[in-house]
Amino acid sequence: xxxxxxxxxxxxxxxxxxxxxxxxxxxxxxxxxxxxxxxxxxxxxxxxxxxxxxxxxxxxxxxxxxxxxxxxxxxxxxxxxxxxxxxxxxxxxxxxxxxxxxxxxxxxxxxxxxxxxxxxxxxxxxxxxx
Numbered sequence: 001x002x003x004x005x006x007x008x009x010x011x012x013x014x015x016x017x018x019x020x021x022x023x024x025x026x027x028x029x030x031x032x033x034x035x036x037x038x039x040x041x042x043x044x045x046x047x048x049x050x051x052x053x054x055x056x057x058x059x060x061x062x063x064x065x066x067x068x069x070x071x072x073x074x075x076x077x078x079x080x081x082x083x084x085x086x087x088x089x090x091x092x093x094x095x096x097x098x099x100x101x102x103x104x105x106x107x108x109x110x111x112x113x114x115x116x117x118x119x120x121x122x123x124x125x126x127x128x129x130x
Contacts, residue, residue: 025102032106040110055111062104070097 036055043051070093078090 028102029106032103033109036106036110037113040114052111055107059104059107062100062107066097066100066104069093069100
C-alpha cells in the first residue's frame with residue numbers, strides 16, 4: 001500500500017473507544033471469592049458433609065434471584081419516556097444485578113477450584129507417584 005492509501009484508510013477507519021478496566025468490580029469479585037473459598041474450606045475442615053451441595057444450591061438461588069431482579073437474562077429495556085422513578089428503579093436493579101452476579105461468579109469459581117483440586121490435581125499426583 002502506498003502512503004496515501006494508508007493515510008486514507010487510517011482516517012476512514014472508525015476509532016474504537018478504549019475499554020476501561022473496572023478495578024472496583026475486580027476487587028469485589030476477588031474479595032467475594034476469598035470469602036466464599038474461606039467459608040468453603042472451613043466447612044470442609046469442620047467435616048460438614050454437604051458443603052458442595054450447599055454451594056450449588058446457593059449458586060442456583062443467586063441465579064434465580066438475578067433473573068427475578070433483572071427480569072430475565074437479557075438487558076432490561078427502559079422506554080425513552082420513562083419517569084424519574086422508573087429510571088431510579090432501573091439503576092438500582094442494574095447495580096443489584098451486578099452485585100448478585102459478582103457473588104454468583106465467586107461461588108462458581110470456588111466450586112471450580114475445588115473440582116480441579118479434587119479430580120485433576122489428584123490425577124496428576126497419582127501419575128507422579130507411579
